[in-house]
Amino acid sequence: MVDQEREKYHHGDLKTALIEASEGIIREEGVEGFTLRKAAKAAGVSPGAPSHHFNGTKGLLTAVAIRVFKRLETKLNALPFSGIAAQDIRTQALGYVTFAAHNPGLFRLICRVDLIDFKDPDFIQASFDALTRYAKAAAAYFGQEPPDLHRRVFRPHMASAMATAHGLAHMVIEGRPAVLLDTPDPVGTFIETMLPSVLLATWPD
Missing domain, CATH: 1.10.357.10 (Tetracycline Repressor, domain 2)
Known part of the structure; x- marks a missing residue:
């Protein structure tokens, strides 16, 4: 999974994938239902990836x-x-x-x-x-x-x-x-x- 994340990040896809996954969660559950863990799971990356690339939930x-x-x-x-x-x-x-x-x-x-x-x-x-x-x-x-x-x-x-x-x-x-x-x-x-x-x-x- 780490190697896949690095490959995605190398091609500039990881951040986009996390943004799109987060958008999908908010569409379905509202911002109240959003968590970094859910975003990571929806994007198919490790739980720590969102914090690493966006410096936390607010980012x-x-x-x-x-x-x-x-x-x-x-x-x-x-x-x-x-x-x-x-x-x-x-x-x-x-x-x-x-x-x-x-x-x-x-x-x-x-x-x-x-x-x-x-x-x-x-x-x-x-x-x-x-x-x-x-x-x-x-x-x-x-x-x-x-x-x-x-x-x-x-x-x-x-x-x-x-x-x-x-x-x-x-x-x-x-x-x-x-x-x-x-x-x-x-x-x-x-x-x-x-x-x-x-x-x-x-x-x-």
Whole structure:
């Protein structure tokens, strides 16, 4: 097993295998069900491999979070851009909530600053890049400057825009639409039929 791990590491596969295994566990069991031992077993490596290559649980979960943020970036950047500020911020918020609904365990992970190293430079870059399109749409809507990674300025309207999408995302992954809708798929129904109206009420044309 050690020789196999060395071979995988030599080809750059071991870290990826551990990240993918960890992601799979979190998808199935949530971050609460994650352990380094489970990750090692799922990746087919020795129990000590995750700690050795990621310096413990926080290091591995940070690597997973970076991967999730990159996936979120891809999803949000693929959404249509109209150049109309109100429409674009609504589109981005809808995409953000939809991503959370499809990836509840992983979404909860990227929100847990107690479990990840939120000061890690790669994490900071990935989280900023993931939300840049959304932040630019919000800045355009409120007539403010686009975000700058190296010049963090608190803007109440921007914070409100992020809090709105984030709050709706948590409402969805916590199953709150089931209180409003008696359907086989309350989350999907809420996103398709009600959420656009909520976003329009929040950011009208």
